[in-house]
Amino acid sequence: MIVCTTVNDDYRVEVFSKATKLILMDTNRKIIHVEDNPALLSTSKRPTVANRCVELGADVVIAAHGSVCYPSYRILKQHNVRIYVTEPGSDLSSVNVTPINQWEVLYSSIVAVLERLSGH
Template identity: 50%
Template sequence: MQVIKILMIMCTVVDDSNRLDLFSRGKFVVLFDSKNREILFKEENPALNSSTKRPLVAKECVRLRAEMVIAAHGSLCYPSYSILRKANIKMLVGNIGDSIYTENLRAVSKWEVTYSSFLAIKERLFGH
């Protein structure tokens, strides 16, 4: 049986080595083709200079017309989740430091959104 990979335009935040990173800390926002494993667009993470870090990344992924977002564990606070959900963008969660092409992804749960929201509040109050 042959596995058929379907082209999907994905958005995420990465470090210098194209490994998953928190929306609030990663150096770049990337748009990539999941089928051909090709980065289509890469820009500096606009959230690094903003007070609304995670939601700004979500808005950027919507602006870039991503079909799916891979969020590193701790990235999907409630506002980010809501922005992506309202735009009908699929979401998956990966581990910080994993390759953007990892298959070790999981569905978003209410616990992920809760954890990410608490982490966002902590970062706002106390910094990184």
Template identity: 50%
Template sequence: MIGKDDVVCTTINEDLTFDLFSRAQYLVLIKNGVIIHKEVNPALNSVNKRPTVAKRCVELNATMVLAPHGSLCYPSYLILRRAGVNIYVVKPGEKLGNDLNEYNKASAWEVTYSSFLAIKERIMEVIFHEQ
């Protein structure tokens, strides 16, 4: 399903496993199965974690995003859809390099779940930051 001209954006850890937009160590671009760009995840130092990744993927001209389950909050979804980026969901913890064609198109359920998870993470940050 990934075309030869697709530029895929996603977030991974050092061991090349997918991780949430808000937690992964790196943001990467992949073309033809090869990482063509790798940078420290900009969400790690941002208040708006998930949307920061979505904006960066658009800035880097990604044509497809592989969003680890729980990453695709409503603002991120809107940013990517408005830019015409195809959005698919992958399982956190799976290793990059496995068949990248095994993913599901983003659904309303995924956006809802991810939005609630983002709210929970934000509340936990506030609680633990105040202690």
């Protein structure tokens, strides 16, 4: 099982649109791939991360609260990727996750629109 998530420079889980790195981990939470977050160079930040996780063969995505807008959700679901949510700043070694729900997708979609309107 391959897990995809986005992290900051301290390797703490971060929102898709703000993280500096995209990483893959194995089932033992060992990091097996690190790259610069492609969302930082894209106008459609969250879907860019979702697409990259799919391209890299992720089975699971761990997303910081506010990361998975509706387009990202659709991309991941179309590829049968399981999605879990955690709080931004969570430590990878002890991350506590919950399955995504419709309210998280709605909240993330609103946050994404507000980020776009503010130019971030």
